[in-house]
Amino acid sequence: MKLLVFLFFVLISINVNAGQKLTYSYNNEIFEGYLSNPKSQSKGLIILIHDWDGLTKYEEKRTDMLSSLGYTVFAVDLYGKGNRPKEMKLRKAETRKLYENRTRMRELILAGINEVNIKKQKTFVMGYCFGGSAALELARSGKGKNIVGYASFHGGLKTPKGQNYTTNTPPIFIAHGGADKAVKLEDVFKITNELEKNKIIYEINIYSGAPHAFTVFNSKRYRKKADEKSWESFLSFVEKEM
Helix, strand or coil, rough: HHHHHHHHHHHHCCCCCCCCCEEEEEEEECCCCCCCCCCCCCCEEEEECCCCCCCCCHHHHHHHHHHHCEEEEEEECCCCCCCCCCCCHHHHHHHHHHHHCCHCCCCCHHHHHHCCCCCCCEEEEEEEHHHHHHHHHHHCCCCCEEEEEEEECCHHHHHCCCCCCCCCCCCCEEEECCCCCCHHHHHHHHHHHHHHHHCCCEEEEECCCCCCCCCCCCCCCCCCCHHHHHHHHHHHHHHHHH
């Protein structure tokens, strides 16, 4: 597996995008996701939720990486077509809207799933940073159908007041940076206790020296070793559930 992951990262660095943008609507609002299909029969559907800057080339690349491994992958859009905030204050404003209206957050994720999951395939939901928080929001709600697992890469882990994980929640994968100053280690411990208490299958990995957003290519925060290790663990986790 390690050799395959290494070779895959080498190949994807020179690979061109294999997917395509997909426009869809929800409640008369227009959204633009990114769909990437495998070349052979699909192993299942993976839904990818973007970070706080919206659906960018980063999510498109991750989507293509996963489809190259045999999955149908759809990066959903929670902001709306063309809304890809560049400034920090605008990114904070967009995420705040959804954190303050979690019903809408869940509905937008489900709208994206329903757009592509016509065949009712087994579905795995994952996300990065804000997207990881959103994935866990859906996990707690129990609203998803045919969901076999959830994953959060350096996402927020706090459970909002009044919410909880039920015993029938699908397995959860969490990748966290040991040097993450945005999401504290105490949050990792708290969610571990929650998942244990409710007997939910989970895997939580902490990577030494990795700061918040350690998987973001070409950024100062990127940590290659932590990225590759978390990716390898994530793929193994998905394979078991799909």
